[in-house]
Amino acid sequence: MTLAINTELLFKPKNGRAFSVFRVSEIEIESSWKMLTDTAKIVLPRNVRDFDKYKVGNVFKAGDKCVIKMGYNGELLTEFTGYIRKVSADYPITIELEDEMFQLKKLPVHFAYKGGSLKSFLAEIVKGIEVDCDADIQIGAMRFANTTLGAVLDTLQKDYSLYAFIRNGKLTTAKPYSDVKNDKSVYRFDLERNCVSNDLKYLSKEDRTIKIKATSVTGKGKKMEYEFGDENPKTTLNIKLDFGDKAAMEKEVKRLYDLHKKEGFDGAFTTLGMPSLQHGEKVSISSTLYPDRKGIYYIDRVVKKLSADGYRQEIEIGQVAKK
Known part of the structure; x- marks a missing residue:
């Protein structure tokens, strides 16, 4: 089946009429619950004639709203809504954007x-x-x-x-893995069948070294701290808990440690632009070559790239959702 890539950039100037651009050279969108601000970058073709008689700075202005839609075969999804942060002074026209956090x-x-x-x-x-x-x-x-x-x-x-x-x-x-979409579907990816590439490593419990540093503040404002985990960890998690009792806090930290110590995949994989994925969602990962290596993981970060090479999503996975 042939997949034709489609895009629409809808610009909404603060002073002026909204207009759309349908031709682009590149789009890159990065989003993660670990980032305060999601970002996007648009590169327009050098030969776009729509703006020949205008100064670029008069067409694309910092603070103007922009909606990025991408998809296949005419079916477009809104992948980014934000505001222009910066416009290049030369060609090709490069536009940098930030999501609603910009304002x-x-x-x-x-x-x-x-x-x-x-x-x-x-x-x-x-x-x-x-x-x-x-x-x-x-x-x-x-x-x-x-x-x-x-x-x-x-x-x-x-x-x-x-x-x-x-x-x-x-x-x-403080809600990285909840209420992403009304649709609770878990998309399934086989590393050898419907992934373009992957940089995943399968780690045993012993390989997955981790330390958890927790803090908790009681209703009276007293701060408690507790840490537990491996020496020289590859990953350190700093978390905020809501416990007024030190023993209960320690029990929860050890439970989280055991949860993160599960064997499973670590890293990222690349797939096509659809289905559209967001951080916080769950994905099921399996391998035809290693059928025992399967699990469900939360998404920590998504980078969407569209160019002459195609439309791709790089999916960085986080903790195990369930096995």
Whole structure:
């Protein structure tokens, strides 16, 4: 079956009429729950005539909205919605974009918090967008003077390992693997059949060295810390837990350690542009050559690339969802 690649770039200037561009040389979109801001880069063909009589800077302006749609055989899906961050001064025209966080992270913040739930904290400082977070997570007292929401979210990540990102138009915090789509389907990939290539390694429990460093803040703002795991680990996880009891906290850390120590694949694989995948979803990975090496994994990162070479998705997997 022949697959014809289709694209549409819908630009929505702040001052002016919306317009679409259907010819591109390259598109690259990177998204991950570990990234505060998802990014995209568009390269337009040198011979696009639509803009010959205009100055590029007057057509594509920083802050203008852009929607990227890609697909096969006329079936387009919205793969990115964001704002122009930068436009190249020379040819070919290269446009760099950021998702809705482009606007959100600039919001001014001047706020003192006595401590309490993450949800109540975000409700005080985030305006204009719905917040989706775990209501039970507690944080300690914090003070932010004359700063921005982007700096606040960076602090939550560094001090509490609470990652924030945009998902389905919401500011999502501390929920990397939930509520990605209404469709709960798990897409299946056989490394020898429907993957273009892969850089996956199958690790035993002994090979998968890990250490977990946990922090917890009680309702009174007292901070507890506990770490458990292997010496000289390849992976260190900094996590925020909601436990007022040290023994319960230690038990949960050891449970998470056992969960991550499961044998399985590690790394990334490349597949075609469809089905469209997002970080936080589950994928089933199997191997025809090694039938015992199969499992279901969460997606940590997706890089979508479209060029003359085709339309591809690089999928970086995270922890095991179930075996």
